[in-house]
Amino acid sequence: MSAPLIQRLRPPQLKLIRAIHDVGKLQLAAEAVGMSQPAASRMLAEIETHVGAPLFERLPRGMVSTEIGAAFVRHARVILTEIDALAAEVGKLHGGKAGVVRVGTVTGPAVSALVPALTAIRAEVPDIQPTIEVAPSVTLIRGLDEGRFDFVLARLVGDNQVRSFEAHPGRTEVISFLVRASHPLAGKTVSLAETQPYDFVIQEAGSPIRNALENAFLSSHLHTPDKVTNSSSLLVALSLITGSNAIAPLTREVAQMLARTGMDLDVITTTESIVVSPFLVLQSRHHALSPMAQRLRDEVLRRL
Structure with a gap:
């Protein structure tokens, strides 16, 4: 198979090949993937031309995969499964239903706000992948500046510059x-x-x-x-x-x-x-939160 074919293969072509293999008839396969039989016939002929060999034998009882066709089907199943998985994961990420979240916190708010918020979110969104680091405020704010955290629960100390952060009020302890x-x-x-x-x-x-x-x-x-x-x-x-x-x-x-x-x-x-002194919920002004990080941050704020 030539490199240009690899570059031109598209999911609809792979779906058609898989459907022909599964049902054994071009008309039924075309209906399964939502196209007309003439269009499906042209698409299959184009693929076979570039491959330089038939993908299916045309027999009286239907279409049966050749050895090359069977190889196409095996890989088509893997590729299409991965595409479906990618689409599902992207949909979850856009909807705030999955994703990696990195949070830094001092000890008190971890117990009183962050862990309860994470428990509530996880009951609805089991696919959340949180990383929580407990450390002194100066360490957390440095990590936020360096991009290691999505947001932190910390106190401004020393020379910390509030202008680089978006701050939400926490509470005294x-x-x-x-x-x-x-x-x-x-x-x-x-x-x-x-x-x-x-x-x-x-x-x-x-x-x-x-x-x-x-x-x-x-x-x-x-x-x-x-x-x-x-x-x-x-x-x-x-x-x-x-x-x-x-x-x-x-x-x-x-x-x-x-x-x-x-x-x-x-x-x-x-x-x-x-x-x-009160802690704050801090995030960078220069980086937008992912939907999952924003969802967790909002749940934390709701508990303060």
Whole structure:
């Protein structure tokens, strides 16, 4: 078969060849693919001319594939199946019923908004392919700038330039303290002063939770905790608090969720309110969201 034929083959031709093979009669095959018998006859003759050999034997009982014709039919089935699959996938993507979504989030909104939104979407759209990265805001915003995320749930910190983003308001979050269940303060409501003797495991200096905690201590005329392990890793925090009397400040939703997991953890609330600056739902001004990403973002916003 010559290269020009390969380049000129079209789905209607492949459908006709498949139909002739399946029904064995040109007239029935023409009707199956929605064309007249003379047009089908001309199309088949054109293909056979370029191939240089017949694709079907004309027998009294009907048309039977030659060896070359059978090869055409085998490949036609694969090609047409892939074309149908492509059309279906494109239709789903256009309709927001499938697709890859890449989202970055800080921990609190992941628990309170993103995961519930994703669960709701997946119940309707099982073909969604999400990637979720949990990281500090500065990492997420850098990733958004670099095009690694469709949108992020983060806070503007440091030199972040809001003009490069389209921002949707999130909400403020309240901090609770997570400790092991056998901690002397577990399950209690205490003053910040009562927590000072204990070790803390906190996100690095400059992070929103760290700033909120330090501001709460200073507003209460207390010095900030002396014994601090700096880490943004939730795994590190859990390892430290389960093995000692260390305290991990987390957003209330995250602390309460972890306390319900059966890991022998409990929550300390404080008489002083510790509030983190509001997070935002951020996306680039320069890149439109795919229908699936927009659908997930809208579901997140609905839950804020």
